[in-house]
Amino acid sequence: MSSNTADPKPATSGFRIPVPFWAQVLLGLVVGLVLGFVARTYDVSWLATALDKVGGIFVQLLKLAVAPLVFFAIMVSITNLRKVNNAARLAGRTLLWFMITSLIAVAIGLTVGLVSNPGSGSALTPADGAKPEHAGSWLDFLTGIIPTDVITPFTELKVLQIVFMAVVAGIAILKTGPKAQPVLTLSESILQLLQKALWWVILLAPIGSAGLIGRAIVQYGWNLLGDYATFTADIYIGCALVLFGVYPLLLFTVGKLNPLQFFKGAWPAIQLAFVSRSSVGTMPVTQQSAIRLGVPKDYASFAVPFGATTKMDGCAAIYPAISAIFVAQIFDVQLGIKEYLLIAFVSVIGSAATAGLTGATVMLTLTLSTLGLPMEGVGLLLAIDPILDMMRTATNVAGQALIPVLVSAREEILDRTKYDNASASPADSMESVYDEPQPAAPVSA
Numbered sequence: 384m385s386s387n388t389a390d391p392k393p394a395t396s397g398f399r400i401p402v403p404f405w406a407q408v409l410l411g412l413v414v415g416l417v418l419g420f421v422a423r424t425y426d427v428s429w430l431a432t433a434l435d436k437v438g439g440i441f442v443q444l445l446k447l448a449v450a451p452l453v454f455f456a457i458m459v460s461i462t463n464l465r466k467v468n469n470a471a472r473l474a475g476r477t478l479l480w481f482m483i484t485s486l487i488a489v490a491i492g493l494t495v496g497l498v499s500n501p502g503s504g505s506a507l508t509p510a511d512g513a514k515p516e517h518a519g520s521w522l523d524f525l526t527g528i529i530p531t532d533v534i535t536p537f538t539e540l541k542v543l544q545i546v547f548m549a550v551v552a553g554i555a556i557l558k559t560g561p562k563a564q565p566v567l568t569l570s571e572s573i574l575q576l577l578q579k580a581l582w583w584v585i586l587l588a589p590i591g592s593a594g595l596i597g598r599a600i601v602q603y604g605w606n607l608l609g610d611y612a613t614f615t616a617d618i619y620i621g622c623a624l625v626l627f628g629v630y631p632l633l634l635f636t637v638g639k640l641n642p643l644q645f646f647k648g649a650w651p652a653i654q655l656a657f658v659s660r661s662s663v664g665t666m667p668v669t670q671q672s673a674i675r676l677g678v679p680k681d682y683a684s685f686a687v688p689f690g691a692t693t694k695m696d697g698c699a700a701i702y703p704a705i706s707a708i709f710v711a712q713i714f715d716v717q718l719g720i721k722e723y724l725l726i727a728f729v730s731v732i733g734s735a736a737t738a739g740l741t742g743a744t745v746m747l748t749l750t751l752s753t754l755g756l757p758m759e760g761v762g763l764l765l766a767i768d769p770i771l772d773m774m775r776t777a778t779n780v781a782g783q784a785l786i787p788v789l790v791s792a793r794e795e796i797l798d799r800t801k802y803d804n805a806s807a808s809p810a811d812s813m814e815s816v817y818d819e820p821q822p823a824a825p826v827s828a
Contacts, residue, residue: 407589408654415593419600434597441591444584445664448577450537453663454549455574456688461553462567466681473790477686480786481694482731484633488625488696488778489730492704493723495621501614501705502712542663546692578667585655585668592658599769611767614709618771621701622778630785638792640802648676648805649784656780660772666691669784676805677798678787686790690783695746697775697782700730703750710751710760722754729753 402410415434422430464470528547530536536544556563631642646653652669659665670687674680704726711718729750751760764771791797 408592408658411589411592412596412658415596416600418593419597422597423601431598431601434594434601437590437594438596438598439594441584441587441594442659442661444587445581445659445661446540448581448584449542449661449663450540450545451573452577452581452666453542453545453688453692454537454552455570455577456666456684457546457549457692458553458556459567459571459574460685460688461550462556463681463684465557467679467685469794473682473794474685476790476794477689477786480789481690484625484629484696484782484786485694485700485731486727487629488621488700488782489704489727491624491629492621492701493708493726495617495624495701496705496708499613499617500708500712501617502709542692581664581667584664588655588658595658595660595769614705615767615771617705617709618702619774621705622697622774625696625701626778626781630781633785633789638789638797640788640792640799644802644805645676645785645788648672648802649781652780652784653777657773657777660769660776662691662695662776662779662783665776665780666783669780673784673787675801676784676788677801678791679796679798682791682796683787686787687783690786694783694786695779697778698772699746701778702771702775703730703746706747706760706764707750707754707756710756710763711754713763714757714760716756718754725753726750 418430418434421427422434464474467473528543530541530544530548533548535541536548556567631645634640634642634645649669649672652665652672655668656662656665662669666688669691670683673683673687678686707722707726708718710716729746747764748758748761751758788797788802792799
């Protein structure tokens, strides 16, 4: 009997089956649904606690990086504009398309709400609502942008104030010139560190998604959907019409691009947004998706962070439009053309109030207060909010990736070869981008 003296291959080399990241997240969602159902149906308290802790820790880890990530991302993105030809034109076109798509989204939200009448078939009454502790107003929105000190915005996560300080710091660096180069170099290094650390958190998304979905089932169950069935369907239908209807149509007609390629490249960001419910937490993935789709890196580093704090088609357009109709019908308040125009105005101008965080309560209170609707309406929607926020945030993030692609195509700076070859391989491709050296270009006065 002869023996084989050749070195054997490692035992695992022929049996490793790589699982795509999207499949891992989908599996996490399914596992979370099953575990949540078991915990609620059979009153398994330890399982309910475990799901709550797993989901809570995942969101807490995402939020941990939000404040410094927003500050350094916005500040560096402002300075990156100096590397882009026609920077002012690109910034203006970006803002314009933000507004155009927001108007389209709010129009779809109003149409869906008016056709379905989400509050008319509900058993909810005004007595089921409760006023929020803090209601947003235009005065609070305008005065709340400017911080009273530099510490509180970071400790209390006041994202609008962080954005304000970051914009001021970025402009100051540009105006200071070469003397500010050490500060810019340090800031870009810190941003890379934050993105790398956040990517480690993102890799936990399959586990985090199981905890978040399971926690939602345990807390709210399936019976909750009964009173909110039409309203929930309206939000998902409205977001789906924008995500899978409006966005592909714009890509095909305005950008002359294949919409399927966009979803291939942007899918990692969209699916993470659905699970995490945080546009800011998803921002590094969204930015790398835009770059993978052929958007110039310097422009993407401005447009995506800017969009993550101001571009909210799901939370700030579709959701407040349908919610206003829902609340008005519950409280038997008639809305007219004037009120619908106000909803559109609030959606376009006040979308920064959502600031990329989970939930859209501030935007909702801002809309209701502008329309003169009862603030108790907010209380009606809080219970169902986590289920709605997943689809809203996915729509937000898709729009944040779409606009840079669209503007780049219109300005003929999009790398169409990269776009046509974009793929949804999130883990390896995005981590390799984070590992690339990012030398800072000299600051010119």
